[in-house]
Amino acid sequence: MCRVEALLKLHQLDDAESSLSVVPKLESCSNSLQTKYFGMLAEAYIFFVQAQVEMALGRFENAVTAAEKAGQVDPRNVEAAVLLNNVRLVARARARGNDLFKSERFTEACSAYGDGLRLDPSNSILYCNRAACWFKLGRWERSIEDCDQALSIQPNYIKALLRRAACNSKLERWAEAVRDYEVLRRELPDDNEVAESLFHAQVALKKSRGEEVYNMKFGGEVEEVCSLEQFRAAISLPGISVVHFKMASNLQCKQISPFVDALCGRYPSINFLKVDINESPVIANAENVRIVPTFKIYKNGNRVKEMVCPSREMLEHSVRHYSF
Template sequence: MQPDPSDMQRLQVVEKHISKCGDVRRVGDWKSVLREVDAAVAAGADSSYQLFMCRAEAFLKFHQIDDAESILLHIPKSEPHTNSSSQARFFGMLCEAYSYFVRAQIEMALGRFENAVTAAEKASQNDSRNVEVAVLLNNVRMVARARVRGNDLFKSERYTEACLAYGEGLRLDPSNSVLYCNRAACWFKLGQWERSIEDSNQALHIQPNYTKALLRRAASNSKLERWEEAVKDYEILRKELPNDNEVAESLFHAQVALKKSRGEEVTNLKFGGEVEEVSGLEQFRAAISLPGVSVVHFEVASNSQCKQISPFVNTLCGRYPSINFLKVDIQQSPTVATAENVRIVPTFKIYKNGCRLKEIVCPSHDMLEHSVRHYSF
């Protein structure tokens, strides 16, 4: 039976793009690698396990680690290898070896060093003669050893030696965000906060959502009294770790220090306050005249919208501890409602040192938090 000419033509197109993909991969042109992979998939190779792995490798080279890992998690299952297909090659490697080769690099980038060694060893078992595989296996083993050595030295409080160990790992794997972050911790312990920030920045350049690196940078900026930078980092961390009390307290102290550096009055500010209930006009005026920003929730306890948003106000109180949060039931305190001209609930008003800055009527959660965040600096 003669093969279908159109199928043969599609196969030739796919092979052409895969061949080009190999050429541009060899010279490290990862943008062209992605383009050729997409072209091969569009031409009909939409279930090729190796092309999916090639895309993951390209994402990794662009420091898009989450995208690379996502491909690993969602990649189609490969067909069992027959005797003939098990000898098929992809970029000069046996196909199965290439899959483990890419997986080892991704595991290493994510800081899963033991998994990386296992994957590299499997790649070597599948294709022991391939030079790329042999080099990767050697590097992965040496980087993993450097990391273990660095960790042991760090635990023994030998921070200078730990820096050298992590540095040796970075010499072999200069795009490893985990090693940069670990070395940043050493610099911090040694009081070299500028260098800690430099390594944290390197880690965040490679992995922008790396929480530990953000913590290191925020703490180092605090030590250097760069309060604005510290507050920005702690604000991001507060969103990522909403239940972390240490982050909340660090944010509060950085915010207080920032206010002091700007010459603002910061007396009577304390961490971990609660939403204060205000019941009379005199108490209300005294409360909003406290130093800093006050957010007042005008409510009616029985109102359904007030019931819905009230727990979120409690959350914001914990999330923005430098702000005074107050609530006034306008049925219980009509004099306050009249003085502030509040007729609709829930209404929120934001004050600073007794002066009203903003009024929001029936806001969404996002709108309310956006306003609170804006005035928290």
């Protein structure tokens, strides 16, 4: 439990929750029930720390229950009593904020969540909830500030990332929006709304940099190229084209092909192509491809990168680099 509490103070919430789940039951060592840790009975200390973890993870009702149990086990402990009072007040502030938000009284909801944060200034849930209010009020900068606070406490907090990305889009900060949507795309690979938001942010970023954007639409797939004329036309399109030279019988090609399909969805502003060198030897000869899998990246018809048997990490790093 000391370890759990330490992880909690370091904002390593996933590790804290994982460690909490393997704490042994005290029933199996009942002779330890009267042992005190930092002046608190052992069983009370377990509930005391559990309440803090539940609060940090946004499970407010569970936090109140755990804090109440800590107080029942060790009713004379001042620290347990203070925590119980604090947890009840924070849970009440959050519930009041939620009710006000549902009633579209966003300014008052901000104030309610703020009351909770004054009592629990490291609560990422309350920061994210208040960020939602600022978003509804059109206060994009304030919303980003609260999302930043939430993410500094809980770095992979999906709701905070979604909210910050949406705010950056509203402010036309396209590079920041793309960065958040790319993280979300990795975390939520099957979420079509995230994929589409990423695509539109990538297109807007290109336009903001003065790049010409033609015939770009959401929902592309890896295009199979069979003739040299088709190949040259495809790589000459405006923007970036990534070509996967492969053989159907090659094991490495079979292993990396699903990843290329995933990249196509993850980076929809890029044109992905595939060429089977056995079926299209003219293209392979023209591009001097002898080993597969080989990947070549073209920009406006000019080759800018070539990779032979790259790792997935290297391939995605290169694709991401040229997507900007």
